[in-house]
Amino acid sequence: MALSFLRTKLVARHVKSHLYQNKRNAGYVVLIPEIGEDADKSMLLSENGLPEFNDLTIEKCIAAISKQSLEYETGVKQIESSAPNCKNAFVEIFRPLELLDSPLELTWGMAKTLYLGNSCLMPTKSYIKIHERAHRARASKFNSRPIFQAAVAEKNRLKKLTDEEQRLLDKYVLEGKLNGLDVDGINREKLNNIVAEMQKERNFFRDKVSTATKIFSSTIENSEIVKDFPESLLKSMSVHNHPNKGPWKITLQPFIYEPFMQYCPVRGLRWNAWQAHTQRCSGYGNKDLESSTHLEKIRGLRQEQAKILGYDTFADMSMETKMAGSIENIYSHLDSLLEHARPMQDVELQSLQDFANERGFDDRLEFWDVPYWQRKQKWSLYNYDEDKIREYFPLPRVMNSLFNLCSTLFKIEIVERQDVHTWHKDVKFYNIFDESTNQPIAGFYLDPYARQDEKIRIYDDAGWHVSMRNKSTVSSTNPLSALIFNFQAPEGEKQSLLSFQEVGVLFQRFGHALRHLLTRANYSEVAGLSNVEWDTAEVCGHVMTHWLYDPNTIKAISGHYKTEEQLPEDMIVNLQKVRGHMAGYDLCKELYLSRLDLELHSTKTFWRDLVREMWPRYHSLPFDKYDSHPLSFTKIMSEEWAAAYYSHLWSRMIAADIYSAFEEARKRDGDVLSVGQRYRETFLAAGGGCHPAEVFRRFRGRDPSPQALLNNLRLSNKMIEE
Incomplete structure (x- = not known):
């Protein structure tokens, strides 16, 4: 896939954003042989079919990825040779491609997991080479004109297709178009x-x-x-x-x-x-x-x-892979949020100014003052002390309660499995069982603790989900994931204690993983997180974090590490209030960056003129003439978020609307479990096999609205009046 915004495996974005920063600093280059003496891919697997992490080495990974990449590219060429006379693309093209995908995908996933779980065993330099070789091989099918033309021909045949088959065809056709195969x-x-x-x-x-x-x-x-x-x-x-x-x-x-x-x-x-x-x-x-x-x-x-490629602007081209569908639709929703957030920002900053003045600050607040006084005010208003709250969230209790919540909502069972080789003694493996089956439907590794000099550290991204293997009916493979975090390790008899923010990270990553693990799609290309539009890729993770603001859930997951006492009622109420603290100010920042990205990719106005023109609409504090923030906006300029930065906010909006269905059920008739089943049957089961706008309609019965997000942030008109 030549175009960055088409890469559909979310974890690749997190991995690449870090690893490519180090690419030019590599002291040496790892040369990947086309065939190595350890090239037998079975050497990477245990007898139980799971990765053999105990004996995994860089050399074995490189040899396996080299062999599999060559086999993949050879297989694509063989499929290309038969594509012009293809009578049924699903049988003659897509099924063989599925069989090619499985071994390469697993080895690539193992390398990613080792890189994030222990970068000493898989250094950045080595992983870059493995990643680039695997990506180049896998991209070959989307840069194949015969396969593209066969997909177009299949799409033009007048026959009834399932949602999943239609999405699979659409993916190959769109990938080919955006890669210029019809140019x-x-x-x-x-x-x-x-x-x-x-x-x-x-x-x-x-x-x-x-x-x-x-x-x-x-x-x-x-x-x-x-x-x-x-x-x-x-x-x-x-x-x-x-x-x-x-x-x-x-x-x-x-x-x-x-x-x-x-x-x-x-x-x-x-x-x-x-x-x-x-x-x-x-x-x-x-x-x-x-x-x-x-x-x-x-x-x-x-x-x-x-x-x-036939588009008016790059932003219009980007909309091809987004749920929103058009820039006008995005602007409509973002402007609706701004209408409520902007006036509240003025109120919040005045309140913060008064708070700071009362404590001896005798100047006007500037941008470099806000984070400091914002934290102080949060502590003063809500007694928000992360270290104090941390004592109520020992990791074992939180994990057990999270598993119980998912078991209840989605009718699954999560069971630890002992006979599995891992990359560290702290890592555990779990099978997921459906209530109607005796065989596991998916599995995942959990690596919870920080290990100095072994794990990558990013301040705002305390954990990763790695899609190691997709579900595929054709290759008879079940989903396999790795969840890797940097939580505080236990000390002596003292358990690992999580801050409330870290509990949120855990819930978010696990909710995200469930979309991969509980998919029911047949083709790996549209299973789980694959082929999910960028602006809904984070939705399921955000949905899970909303449960942390349900009093019953927070009571279930909390228990003081010494006394097992639940989080006090006043703390629970204050956690809900903290979510809305200076929400107008924070939301306006996100709205501004989202709009700036889209304007940069749909107009020709010089970047500084664009910033000066947009600034007053989104910010109460004046613009500093030396402020040049777009010049370090790597997410949209050198990473994968060009004309897509709004996706973070869009996912939050969709997730809030989804979770409001649970709240409505709780207030109306208490039948939350039926909503949980509907959520599993739509968002978790469909994966990328159905357009997210249609999935949302099937779940909610209407198109999305920003109202639920405004309510959660206490920014709706009703909340403001209160």
Whole structure:
């Protein structure tokens, strides 16, 4: 798949966003042999058919992926040779492709899992090469003109298809179209040159932002400044690995910058970090790291690409793989959210200003002040102390309660299996059973604890879900996943304790995994998370997190690690209020970035002029003339979210609307279980085998509305009046 926004395996986005930052820093290159002496793929599997992680090595992974990639590409060529005379694409093309997919997919998934679970055993340099080789092989079927033409011919035949068959055909046809398989002559050559040039510019942009992020640092010697910093932050900032002695280094790495801005009491230090963060690659400092030229080149190349492929703008082209369907539909929903969030932002900032003034702050709040005072106000209003709350969420209890909730809602049973080889002693394996079967329908690994220097750390992404193997009726394979987190490890007899934010991460990742694990699709290409539109890819994860604001659920999952006492009632109420704290301010930031991304990819206006024009509509605080945040917006410029950044917010909106069906059932007749079954039969079962707009209608009986999200954030008119 040549076009980035078509990559449908969500985990690849998380993995790639980190690993590609290190690509040019590799000290050596791992050469992948086309055939290795350990190339027998069965060497990677145990007798029970699961991965043999105990004996897995880089060399075995490389040898297996090399052999399987060659076999895959050879198999695609054989299918191509018979495609022109194809009478039934499902039998003659898609079934053979399914059989090709399975072994390559599993080996690739094992390498991803090992990379995220223990990067010492699978270093970034090695995984990049494995990833690129497997991706190149798998992309061959979507860059095949004979297969594309056979899919088009099959689609034009007048015969009744199931939803899944229609989606499978649509996927191959759309992938081929967006890869330019129906473009000929000079335009074909031009398109190839544009794609190559665009990748080069994206690499330049990414590398400059990465370098600019690493260049900045500032040191704190005074222990009084850091006295309220969380221990995890002190460890990250410690220069000599003595968190309580110092000195401590401030950097722009997200896992340091974000919490530092919340906890640092010295305004000058916050301003220094903020201006360095927002001016990255602006050219105000180091001219060699200026990225404005690359940003504008990328925009122009994407526009040319879209024109050649028959679209007015790149944003219009992006809509082909989105539930929203059109930019106008997105703007309509986002503007509806802004209508409620923008006036509330003014109220919230005035409240925060008053709060800060009462505590000795005698200046006007600026952007570098908000995170610090926002945290202080949250603590003051709701007694929100993560360390205190953490004591009520020991991981074993939370996991057990999460499994019980899913068992009740979806009529499944989650059972630990002992005879499984893993990559670390902390890792457990679970089978999932349906109530109507004696054989497992899916399985997953759980690797819960942080291990210093072994696991990747990203501040706002504390866990990963790896789709190791998809469900496929053709190849008789069941779904297999890995869930990898960085939670606090047990110390002695003290259990692992989760912050409420970490409980949310656990629920979100597990809800996301359920879409992969409980799919009922027959073809792996549209099973589970595959072929799910980008703006609904995160929906099922967000749906699960809503259960944390149900008082009965929060009581079930909480229990003090010493006394087993449930979370007190006042804390439960305050957790619900915390979700709406400064929600208008935070939502406006997301709405602004979502709109900025779409405008950058649908207009020709210079980026700085666009920012100045849009700013007042979304922000109460004035624009700083040196603020150059688009120049480090890697998610849309060098990663996979071009004209798709709004997807994060759209998924939240859809998820809130879905969960409101559970709330309505609870208030109306209490029949929540029937809603759970309907949710499983639609969103969890269908996967990418049915368009998400249709899946939503089948579940909700109507089109989506932003009202539920507004209610959850306490931003609806009724909530504001109260």
